[in-house]
Amino acid sequence: MNNKVNILGVNVDMVTIDEAADRIIGFFDEDKLHKVYTPNSEIIMNAYKDEEFCALLNDAELLTADGIGVVYASKILGKPISERAAGYDIACQVLDRIKDTDHSVYLFGSKPGVAEMAREKLIEKYPGLRVAGTHNGYFKPEDEPAIVEEINATGADLLFVCLGAPKQEQWLARNADRLKVRVAMGIGGSLDVFAGTAERAPEFYCKHGLEWFYRLKKEPWRAKRMLALPKFGMTVLINGRRYKQED
Numbered sequence: 001m002n003n004k005v006n007i008l009g010v011n012v013d014m015v016t017i018d019e020a021a022d023r024i025i026g027f028f029d030e031d032k033l034h035k036v037y038t039p040n041s042e043i044i045m046n047a048y049k050d051e052e053f054c055a056l057l058n059d060a061e062l063l064t065a066d067g068i069g070v071v072y073a074s075k076i077l078g079k080p081i082s083e084r085a086a087g088y089d090i091a092c093q094v095l096d097r098i099k100d101t102d103h104s105v106y107l108f109g110s111k112p113g114v115a116e117m118a119r120e121k122l123i124e125k126y127p128g129l130r131v132a133g134t135h136n137g138y139f140k141p142e143d144e145p146a147i148v149e150e151i152n153a154t155g156a157d158l159l160f161v162c163l164g165a166p167k168q169e170q171w172l173a174r175n176a177d178r179l180k181v182r183v184a185m186g187i188g189g190s191l192d193v194f195a196g197t198a199e200r201a202p203e204f205y206c207k208h209g210l211e212w213f214y215r216l217k218k219e220p221w222r223a224k225r226m227l228a229l230p231k232f233g234m235t236v237l238i239n240g241r242r243y244k245q246e247d
Contacts, residue, residue: 004063005079006243008048008235010039012063012070017085020064021093027061027183028103028157035060035172036185038087040067041232043165048235056169064090068211069229073236079245087187088200091160098158100128106151106181109137109162110191117195132156137163144175152180159184162191 004011015023020036027034037060039047047054057063064085065071074081095105105122107115115134123129132154135147151159159181161168168186172179192198205211 004246005074005077005081006245007070007073007077008044008240009054009243010044010047010057010063012039012065012074012081014074014079014081015062015064015085016083017089017093020062020085020090021097023062024090024094024183024185025097030182033176033179033181034062034183035176036062036064036090036183037165037169038064038066038085038090038185038187039070039165040065041069041073042067042228044070044073045228045232045235046166050166053166053169056166056173059173069232072233073240076233076236077240077245084206086206087185088190088193091185091187091190094158095122095126095129098129099126102130103158104130104132104154104156105158105160106132106154106156107134107160107162107191107194108147108151109135109160109168110189110195110197112136112138114191114195114197117197118191121194121196144171145178148175148178152178157182160191161186162188164188 003014005014024036037057039057047057064087065074065081066084066086068084071081071084107118109115115136119131119134123131133150133156135150139147159179161172161184163171165186165188168188172184172186189198193200
């Protein structure tokens, strides 16, 4: 675990965006499913309160720090992560690298029609990219086997699961044994950003760890939810060092 930092029980990989993308490209060479999750401080706080969800996160082959709060927590714990490695940014890196190759991606999640819009936008942004198929995130439990069969039938080796946490991690845990993709990434609302139905914070805010502030300005109703960030910081300060850090 020398390349990980244990943040309130969640073992986050100490990787940059480029390093995460390198790992994912390497996963394509291995004939098995690799789960990739990108927890932020809110998700880690949920895992801190829920042992089962914590175990789901730690079962991933790659966990990256999607949130400046996670980066700050790693510094408090003496194992600093050098940069925020958000799921959206990693996904963009991977898509750029697999365009004009035999690799293909399947888009799963969001409201009806959004995945199809994302497909068009992504093919426009990354000429040569193969999008094997799409499916919205509105389904009943009994629909899951058919969805998995549909994904497998396309031959996609990369799957973006955009159902939001913890739903996307739980979905992957239930279906991991049946999925034939090489990499499945849980990347929350990224599909809406790809489609253009949601706006990401400008680069300045993202680069300086102020994406939360931008979102608060745009959506003041999130104020109560934003209180999770200072609560997370205090929890790490008080309880974070109880979790063993490997040398």
